[in-house]
Amino acid sequence: MMASDGNQSGTPTFILLGFSEYPEVQVPLFLVFLFVYTVTVVGNLGMIIIIKLNSKLHTIMYFFLSHLSLVDFCFSTVVTPKLLENLVVEDRTISFSGCIMQFCFACIFGVTETFMLAAMAYDRFVAVCKPLLYATIMSQKLCALLVAGSYTWGIACSLTLTYFLLELSFCESTFINNFVCDHSVIVSASYSDPYISQMLCFIIAIFNEVSSLIIILTSYMLIFITIMKMPSASGRQKTFSTCASHLMAITIFHGTILFLYCAPNPKTSSLIVKVASIFYTVAIPMLNPLIYSLRNKDVKNMFEKLVVTKLT
Numbered sequence: 001m002m003a004s005d006g007n008q009s010g011t012p013t014f015i016l017l018g019f020s021e022y023p024e025v026q027v028p029l030f031l032v033f034l035f036v037y038t039v040t041v042v043g044n045l046g047m048i049i050i051i052k053l054n055s056k057l058h059t060i061m062y063f064f065l066s067h068l069s070l071v072d073f074c075f076s077t078v079v080t081p082k083l084l085e086n087l088v089v090e091d092r093t094i095s096f097s098g099c100i101m102q103f104c105f106a107c108i109f110g111v112t113e114t115f116m117l118a119a120m121a122y123d124r125f126v127a128v129c130k131p132l133l134y135a136t137i138m139s140q141k142l143c144a145l146l147v148a149g150s151y152t153w154g155i156a157c158s159l160t161l162t163y164f165l166l167e168l169s170f171c172e173s174t175f176i177n178n179f180v181c182d183h184s185v186i187v188s189a190s191y192s193d194p195y196i197s198q199m200l201c202f203i204i205a206i207f208n209e210v211s212s213l214i215i216i217l218t219s220y221m222l223i224f225i226t227i228m229k230m231p232s233a234s235g236r237q238k239t240f241s242t243c244a245s246h247l248m249a250i251t252i253f254h255g256t257i258l259f260l261y262c263a264p265n266p267k268t269s270s271l272i273v274k275v276a277s278i279f280y281t282v283a284i285p286m287l288n289p290l291i292y293s294l295r296n297k298d299v300k301n302m303f304e305k306l307v308v309t310k311l312t
Contacts, residue, residue, distance in 0.1 A: 012096040012170040014189060018086045018179035019274070030087040036286050037080045043289035044073040050299055057299070060138050061127075064120045065292060067147050071116060072285035075109035078102055079281045083179050096170065099181035104162045106180070106281070112154035114208055117250050118215040119146040124243050125219035129226045157204050164197040178274065180281060209257060216250055245292050252287060256280045 019029060047069040051057045082102065086092045094102070126137050161183060168190040176185045183201045187194040223243060230236045260276050293299045 011172070012189075013093050013173050014096065014099050014181070014186075015173065015175045016082070016086055016092050016094055016179055016181075017175055017177045018083065018092065020086075020092065026087050030084060033080060033084055033087070033282060036282055037076060037084070039290075040076045040080070040282075040286040041073060043286060043293070044069040044076075047289045047293065047299070054299075060123055060143055061120070063143055064116065064123060064147070067150075068113065068116050068120070069289055071109050071113045072288050075106065075113065076282060076285040078105045078109065079180050083282070086179060094181065099186060100162060100165060102181045103165070103183060103186060104158050106182070107158035107161060108151075108154040110154070111157045111208055112150045113253070114212045115150040115153060116147070117246075117253060118212040119150060120246055121216040121219040121250065122146075124246060125223055128223045128239055128243070157208070161197070161201055161204065164200055168192045168194060168197065178277070180277060182277075209254070213254060216254075220247065249288050249291050253284055256284065 019025065048066050051062045051066045051069075079102070082094065123138060123143075126134050130137060165183070165186055168187070169192040170190050174189040176189060178185045183197075187197055187201075220243070227236050227239050230239065256276060256279055260273070260280060
């Protein structure tokens with residue numbers, strides 16, 4: 001396989017191997033992922049609609065949650081349709097531009113979700129630790145800035161990494177042992193020196209993970225201290241329950257990221273990496289609306305009303 005003089009002189013294509021080494025599970029996987037994607041779309045768009053329609057949910061916490069649902073829907077839509085296609089067709093090729101675009105948008109929504117969860121942790125900290133000043137501190141302007149900042153930083157990180165990926169040269173056709181075009185697999189397909197691109201990705205990833213975790217861990221440490229100082233057990237339980245859904249979502253999201261990227265093991269099989277990647281890109285966007293809706297009476301009541309209205 002001859003290399004072209006760079007991605008300017010040829011049109012590189014990638015072949016996403018995905019789970020092709022397990023042909024016997026292609027159809028079952030397709031059905032499972034189709035179900036997961038359907039639940040993701042219905043759950044996240046349903047959450048946005050419910051928050052929009054129910055005036056009780058026009059609060060700051062649900063303002064953040066509606067944007068989290070939007071990000072989860074977009075993130076899953078960037079990755080899952082191509083995954084489903086590759087499970088049922090023999091031609092698993094993806095164009096260079098398609099691969100770059102998938103990475104670009106996945107990076108935007110992945111980084112945005114990271115800081116959206118951090119903003120939600122700060123919101124819970126103010127609500128629990130400074131309840132009398134909550135309305136003053138968490139003003140509409142600050143909330144809008146936190147959400148806009150999350151999107152803007154996600155776009156900035158994505159465009160920066162994408163620019164340096166476009167500076168690399170690629171073979172005309174390359175096999176990629178994954179189901180998604182993430183930064184590492186695109187770089188591995190290049191025959192030019194990827195040092196700058198890899199270092200930049202490493203620095204951005206470490207900065208994003210460390211800074212967001214500092215905000216989250218500090219917020220929840222102060223929340224925990226405040227809860228422990230409460231005199232009544234019922235008060236402690238009620239306050240903790242308001243944070244439990246968000247804490248669960250954070251644990252799943254960052255736990256998966258730390259497993260995938262911050263504890264690399266050369267002996268880890270490609271199958272384990274793929275399964276973890278599936279959980280991060282496909283399962284988590286489905287789990288978030290379920291986590292928040294199942295623990296919230298207002299959301300469940302509004303959902304039941306919508307269902308009953310449609311059925312009747």
